[in-house]
Amino acid sequence: MSALIYKQRFFHPNHPKTAVSNYTHIGYIATRPGAVRHENNSHGLFGKLRPGPLQAFESWQEVARIARQISREGKNMFRSVISFQTETALELGLTNFTDWQQYMEQHIATIAAQNQIKIENVCWAAAFHNEKNHPHLHVVFWDRSQTIMKNFTHPEIPNRIRKQLIKDTFTYKIKQFCALRDEAKSDISQVTDRIVDEFEAYLKRLNPKAFRAFQHRFEHEDEDSLLRFPKHHLIQPSSVKQLANRLFELRLHLPPTGRLAYQLLPIETKSYLDELVQELLRDNPYLAQLVEDYVQAKLELATLYTSDPERLGKQRDNYQKEAEKRIANRILSTLRTIIKLEKESTVAIRQADREQALAEQLLLELLTVMESLSIRTRMDVDDKISAMGGELSKQAKKEWLLRHIDQGMER
Template sequence: MSALIYKQRFFHPNRPKTAVSNYVHIGYIATRPGAVRHENLSHGLFGKLQPGELQAFDSWQEVARIARQISQQGKNMYRSVISFRKETALELGLTDFAAWQQYIEQHISTLAAHNQMKTENLCWAAVFHNEKDHPHLHVVFWDRKQQIMKNFTHPEIPNRIRKQLIKDTFAYKIKQFCAQRDQLKSGITEVTENIVEEFGAYLKRLDPKAFRAFQHRFEQEDEDSLLRFPKHHLMEPTSVKRLSEKLFELRRHMPKTGRLAYKLLPPETENLLDAMVQDLLQENRYLAQLVGDYVQAKLNLAMLYDSGPEHLDKHRAKYQAEAEKRIANRILSTIRSIIKLEQEASLDIRQTNRQYALAEQLLLALLNLMEGLFMHTQLDYDDKSKAMGGELSKQAKKEWLLRHKDQGLER
């Protein structure tokens, strides 16, 4: 166990989806719940894309576009996480956004040096996630002058970074630890790797239960699952319970036979489903935010082809309805699963805990759905706005509109 957690990985640039994955990763870490955001901005991304002053980026997209571009050029973009237990962060004075910014600015050179990057060629961006029990920092970084593509990082490299961060972060406390062990009296003045490990073991013994939870959270989970995990904090038990009750009430109004599709539902059942969608958007702010982000991204995309202000409200209403249709269809998909489970004699769907679990799974699925739709619509906008440069031809506009008309919807 360690006094801090450091994780590092990258996706190989030759992997077909690496460029898009890196773009989406930056969007996720910059906007997820728990990310401490800049005042009056929708994200919390900061860093340096060239030597100089620390920069609060105007948008996360400007960094994501660069990350995508360098991936397409065969350069490696590293994803890393630095975390402390809450109590440790408080003791170190890492109590606010500014303190975490200062911390990574002081220590980013350690990440660069152990990955054989020159400081003047280092590009990096970070986001502070102020989670309740384990505040942490997501850092992405790359070498803008990289010439040779890397396909492997030896596990010892992040391990060495972790040890160096401990040495630099806890220098005073390690000296205190050595003094308690009478090691200073025996002439030991250098903080060796063995002392770092002994110091970590000492901290672990102070609160074994808390450190086990900390270890599992950041060492047993892979880096991408750390991004999915915080969604559970978005769901209040009372809200999930109400969703469960509404879900099974809606199930009782489903037709006994025939295909379960929105356009085939009785009017009463259709009204119940529509009301359930509106209730979800009222009760879950993050879901509503994602729907709003998706609608805006679709609107930006449409404005590349039709920028007339008289059409904006019409487009906005259309994309809002589209998002709500997708949510309704996902609810129907869950109800199909419920009906299937009811038909399996070995499963008692009437159990309250099982109903709660299904409702929770539904809400997580909706958050994943809208996150993915927003990110990929934003990516589509970036591609088209870059490709256009100017205006598309009327024929190109017509073809695009026909191709995307009511795409992927079923009512």
């Protein structure tokens, strides 16, 4: 097995999508399933934005806002991953959230030094993902004093970081390895890169199958794809089968002709579709949480324009219905695909297999779409607060409420 995986990259600050991408990246690592969260909080982001004690940030958005701003200023925000196999993490005493926090705090200096960032100028935030077989840390970091934009990082830099992390993390085990080989009867004075390479080769021989699986996980995927894919572990096979059956039943309730749109459905069919949406929210807690996050973000935006409890209550209901309407429209899109395949497909695939595949694809799409919508709405809230300075005129509030009071209900 490999001792340790380290990957590092950045998106060029000049790219028009970099600032938004960095914002959403932080939202993903802080809130995705698998991320260990702070007690009584909705995220697990920790780190340091200034010298001093380790911070458990009140919200992931405070870090995301800074990351977006430094990108706009032409500063580089680096994204990195540190990962061990589960057995290795346990041997190192990394058994809980606090252990991983301390590990990151101890080793951020190595990452900073190899990237030529002074330790007093490095800003960083991390999230621990306790995923099966490969617990790992997602780390973002930048140089608060950076004045010259970087457009390239030599591949040797993350390689040097990886080797130094191995030296610092596995010193005792490396010395044991050398003693077993009789290479050093006494204590070795320096753990060299050559010894690190030999140590990893030794671990690889111990369990070549585990080594290949661990390496493959990170060599063929970057840290962004680890966040987006796979989401299959968030979906139960029983839920996929049940959804496939429900899609088939809903297919039978659809009108034989006419445009397939939510607002044009017969009342009975619309009720059946609404029930299916509620079932999906009950069966998939992550999807339900994403809807709630979206509704809360929209509600925070509404509170900038009105403090009337009755209006806010109505707005909350509207936002919930809007989110559910989006899910319903995604379901209808899948049904259009089913109908099209029924008419055009010449491939000999069992109807049940086809419907299960489409049901699984639908669930994955819903998670991806609502995940993106939730974070981007949160970013919109930040923009509005910044642009408004916290206050609008009464007339502006009235105009906004008139435009948004029923928004999204017939789309």
